[in-house]
Structure formats: C-alpha cells, structure tokens
Amino acid sequence: MIDVEVLTPEGEVFEGEVRMVATRTEVGQIGILANHAPVLAALRPTELRLKVSDSETKRYAQAHGWLQVFGNRARLLVEEAIPPESLDAGALKEQLSDAEQRLSESDAESAEYARAQKDRDRAEAFLSIAQG
Amino acid sequence: MASQKEVKSRIASIKNINKITRAMEMVAAARLRRAEQRIEDLRPYSEGIRKLTRTAAAHAGSIPRVPAMEEREKVETVGVVLVTGDRGLAGAFNSNIIREGMRTGQRVREEGAKASYSVVGKKGVSALTFRKQEIAGAYTGFTDRPAFADAREIGEAMTARYVDGEVDRVELIYNRFVSPLTQHVWRQTLLPLQQAEVIGEGAEAEAEAEAEVSEAERFQAKSEWFFEPEAEELLTRLIPEYVTISVYRALLESAASELGARMTAMRNAAENAESIMDDLTLEMNRARQAEITQEILEVVGGAEALS
Numbered sequence: 001m002i003d004v005e006v007l008t009p010e011g012e013v014f015e016g017e018v019r020m021v022a023t024r025t026e027v028g029q030i031g032i033l034a035n036h037a038p039v040l041a042a043l044r045p046t047e048l049r050l051k052v053s054d055s056e057t058k059r060y061a062q063a064h065g066w067l068q069v070f071g072n073r074a075r076l077l078v079e080e081a082i083p084p085e086s087l088d089a090g091a092l093k094e095q096l097s098d099a100e101q102r103l104s105e106s107d108a109e110s111a112e113y114a115r116a117q118k119d120r121d122r123a124e125a126f127l128s129i130a131q132g
Numbered sequence: 133m134a135s136q137k138e139v140k141s142r143i144a145s146i147k148n149i150n151k152i153t154r155a156m157e158m159v160a161a162a163r164l165r166r167a168e169q170r171i172e173d174l175r176p177y178s179e180g181i182r183k184l185t186r187t188a189a190a191h192a193g194s195i196p197r198v199p200a201m202e203e204r205e206k207v208e209t210v211g212v213v214l215v216t217g218d219r220g221l222a223g224a225f226n227s228n229i230i231r232e233g234m235r236t237g238q239r240v241r242e243e244g245a246k247a248s249y250s251v252v253g254k255k256g257v258s259a260l261t262f263r264k265q266e267i268a269g270a271y272t273g274f275t276d277r278p279a280f281a282d283a284r285e286i287g288e289a290m291t292a293r294y295v296d297g298e299v300d301r302v303e304l305i306y307n308r309f310v311s312p313l314t315q316h317v318w319r320q321t322l323l324p325l326q327q328a329e330v331i332g333e334g335a336e337a338e339a340e341a342e343a344e345v346s347e348a349e350r351f352q353a354k355s356e357w358f359f360e361p362e363a364e365e366l367l368t369r370l371i372p373e374y375v376t377i378s379v380y381r382a383l384l385e386s387a388a389s390e391l392g393a394r395m396t397a398m399r400n401a402a403e404n405a406e407s408i409m410d411d412l413t414l415e416m417n418r419a420r421q422a423e424i425t426q427e428i429l430e431v432v433g434g435a436e437a438l439s
Contacts, residue, residue: 010170011173027361037357038356039358040184040191040360040366041358042366042369042370066370080280111293115292
C-alpha cells in the first residue's frame, strides 16, 4: 500500500492508502505501486485512477499538474481533479472548439499558442472521460 | 412639522431598509467565513508547489531563466489588472481599486509608457468604460466565488501577453483581506516573476529552503530521482504556475474583502436606519402630543367662549 495525497488549489480531494496510482506524465502512462523509486514529474490531463482495493477504484478527471513520489508517499498537485460524473460534455465541447479556434489563429511559436494547446489537451482528455 | 401619517410611513420604510440591510449583513458574514476558508485551502497546494520547485532546483543546480522571469529594459506597455467586484453596496471596496488603477495609469504615463487595463468584476468594467478607457480583457461573473479555473484564464493570458511582448510589465491591484473591518489596497508586480517569489522570501524561507535542499541531497545520496521531463525543463514549466497562484490568491483575498466590506457597510446602514427610526419615533410622538394639546386648547377655548 502507498500513501496518496491529491491536492488542488481549491482543497484536498483525496488522502489515504491505495494499492496503485495510475496517471499520465509528459513521458507516458505511469503506475505507482508501493515503494516506488523517487519521482518528480509533470502530469498531463488524463483519467486518474486510485486503486483503493481489488474491488474499488476511484476515478477522477485530472488536469495538468505535478507528481512527487518519495518515501512510499505520492503527492499529486493538480489544477483540477473532478469526479467523472460531474463533467459537463456540452461545456467541454465548447471549450474544445474554442481552444482549436485559438490554435488556428495564433502563431505556432507564441506563448498564446502554447496556452491554447494546454486548454485543448485538457478539454480533449476531459471530453473523452465524460463520454466514457 | 410633518403630519403623524407622513412620519408613520417614513418609519415603515426605514424599518424595511433596516431589515434588508441586516439580512445582507448576515448573508455576507456567513459567506465571508467560507471565503476565508478558501484562502486556507490554497495554502497546502502553494506550499507543495514551492517544495517541488526547491527539490527540482536542487537537482537542476540552478533556476533556469524562463521567459516569464526576464526583466525588460525598455517598458513600453504596462498591463494593469484591477480586481473589483461584480456588485456594489460594499462601501469603498470598488472605488478604492478604481482610484488606485487610475493613479497607476497616470504614473505609467509619466514613465513614458502606456497602460493596458484588464479588469475583473462588473463594477470595474463599467467604471472603466465610463471613463472611456480601453479594456484589454474583462473577466466577470465569479468575483464572490472565484474558481481556480478563473485564475488560470487570467494568469495564463497575462503570462502569454508578457512572453509574446504585448506588455513589458504586469501589475496586479486588489483588496487584501485584513479583517472584516479592514481591507488594504495592494499593488503587486505580477510579471516579470521575481526570484524571491518563486523560492520564498525572508530568513525563515531561506532557512526552510536550506533544510529542504540538504534534505533533497540526503535523498539523492540514498536514491536516484526520476524526472519526467528533466529537472530543468520541469522548472521552466513549474515557474509560470506561480503567476496563476498569485492571481488566484488575489481573487480569493478580494472575494473575502468584498464580503467583509459589504458586511461592514450593511451593518453601518442598519445602525443608521435604527438611529433614524429613533429620531422619527420621537418626532411622531411630538406631533401626536402637539395635536392633543391643540385639541385641548380648542375645547378649553370653546368652553370659555360659551361661559
């Protein structure tokens, strides 16, 4: 078992012991089990899964954030971690098309482009979670 | 002297005002507690980000120069972000910010630069529109309960404008919550980001940073850290996060200040209504007494005339 803490700027979302943490870093999918080596990683929007027991898995729509694993303790600092059932597919579709519009309008070298890309990644990931 | 009837109806209307302002005071007080709680809720996250930065910095060797930290030699345009509320009836809460914003605009012009306003809150937007100021960004509809997503939108937009060279400095003006009775107008340089802002300020933070670094070094001696991506690259992404956190804190402070200011303003209004009610009641009693005296005099006068 590994201690997990999921923090967002709006407060703590989860704190407790789990069997496994599954999320996605800049490099790819990552699964953290007990006694994992120390990690510091940038997280990308994905479905965060906390396997509490064989029969129970907690799922969250997780936005960009950071992961630190040290001493059998995983700490996730994420911008958002929302239960999938409270996602609004309609609003997400709007956000996605808005981000795509901004992407097509801005210079690929600009910070505005990078910002639109970040918004698109989040909307895309959340939408696919919302649609199951 | 006003007639009894007129005074009576004035008392009734003042009584209504008293009830409404008391109710608004209580609503503001209840929501203020939650707003203060939200400021508290942010702390573990922002502390976590700071610790992460220190760990990564200890491994990267130094803090890389990220675009959001680079100071501009020539400042042509200054972004001014004003945080006001969506609603009034909160004393000088909104007008203090607008006044400070105009003063900052004046100062920026004296420096030979141009001010570009971004405004949070409907009150600020309408005040600036009235003053015929151009608004680069308007953010409304959330000031009494700001979400992190709102701060992200503002923070990332300002960072992008800074990095893309549209603005050469960004100042943030908001009400800082001191107590329900006191709010301080606060001006903060949002961009370029200061190194002290990222690592922490003062002797306490330094000691903490040192402890953190040596702790990190001990960790490293025992075990190898994995960085995804590399520590330096991680830092360049982590650092702009401070801008958003600063904006979010400002929004939360401002929300608490707004509620505190409204609570105080409404309490004063309710107390004022009570004292007017007392005065009017006195006036009404006098009017009634005068009427009675008048009637008695008439009766006495009539009786005397008959005898």
